[in-house]
Amino acid sequence: MTEVSGPAAGSVVSERLPTLGQERLFARYSSFFYTLTTLAAAIWIILVGGALPAVGDTRLGIIGYACGMVVGVALVLVSVALPAFRYGVDSVDISKAALGIRGSSLVLVGLLVSALGWAGVALAMVARGVATIVRNAGQPGGVVNEHLVIVVAFVLIALLLILVRHGLDAIRRLNEFAGPGFVILAVASLLLMTWRYGPRELLLVNVPAEQALTTDRLKSFAYAIEFGVTLAIAWWPYMGGLYRFLKSRRHAVGPIMVGGSLVGNAFSASVAALAAVHLGSPDPAVWLIQLAGPFAGTVLVSLILLLSVPAICLLVYFVASAARQIRPLARTPWHWMVALAVSPLALVALNTAWTLAHVVTVASLGSLIFFSVCGIVMVDFWVLRRGAIQIDQLYVAGPAGHYWYRGGVNWVAMLVIALGVGGYLYLYDPVTLEARNAFRYFGAALPVIAGSALLYYALMRLCWSSDRVASAGQRTPSGETVEVGL
């Protein structure tokens, strides 16, 4: 549950009810900006930054990544964030109109897999980072103490339990410190690198050609754009959960574009990319200590690890909140939901090295459905339903409901999602990063989103009468019975 401030202070809002105006937590530009910056710039940005120089030309990697982020975030905004802002419901609820009441379970599963996966990866990175700092203080170059890694990971889990049980408002307050902290650290790191290498040399050094994914410059640019779009679309399941708490439409675009895309994401990833190409590793535990010296470097790395905790809190919050879609969990006390959400992380704590080696792949594959889902929900909401859904029908589980389709599932959407995932994997393998020739023109994510949107529109026109689809967006007294939970 989320305790709210302002006029509704002291009251408690269920994560499953449409948010009312006075319950919307993000009332200021800065609070939304810092939350999105924290989510973007947390420790997983190291993985992204480490991948960027591999496109062959670091400058192309940075610029293409930033362009891809902006385009991807614009698609996420139009597809799910704006409808979630309007109706005060999360991404799973928004997807019910297009995928069906039960079909939206697919989005729920994707959200749980990707959020838990990335929370696990971040937890493992922070725990191993702390153990590396301790090792460096005692015996630099030695082996990391695995027992210490486990202890730190369990301390972090306890911290997550304490912080997330106070709800989104507590996490928002933490982000007011973490967001500016990340910005300051990224700027300081860039200044340190510029001071050491000079601005010209800093930008002109690339990885050796044999380590690059391609020597084709157009394909290099396509790879960079693909990385940006992919990371932005991975936010699709989470943005509904944040935008339902946004108060003013004036803050709908700026904070996510400036904070989430450019500052928190593209800028932070660029710093990690430049460090990777100049100092041999995107891991700040390595390059910040080389750059700033053992003491200052250790302090800076410790800050990065500490500031990543609120971002992991956000992911745990998304998991606990979304899991309430499952009817038996809808009425479970919030602190039990948080305990349930963090329980898989205990396995991560015991196997951090395995997690880092395998879970990134699982989390990445779990996000593949969201390319097609993004295109489908966008065309369903804006074109077929003319920008309106019937909010009460999102909670009607039964054949009388407008979004029930066949057995609660829109099989047209399911077919398009399956084709979209197949088409994406045909064009591009997100694990090995191998790509077909056609990839060099538009990448894989953008064609899949556009193709899914067009195919869904055409099939829905064929299978459903236009009156039936459009009328589902007009609010009429339905007399239906509503309930919380899938």
Place this chain on the structure above:
Amino acid sequence: MSSSSRCAARTDDPLDQELAARLNTWDDERDAEWRQSLRPILVELAWWLVGTAAVAAATLVGLVWNVR
């Protein structure tokens, strides 16, 4: 369910009751406000996309095709 209600709770559970109450008091006026507020949002978004397209085009010309 009263005659003016759009929906009723399926069970006596307080959460379902609260859901029905919120849905029945959903302010349709907000729909009109929403349509008015949509335009500036989409205009702002369009500017971002135009700027991004310009950067991408300049990158293609200057760094990918190396046009001098």
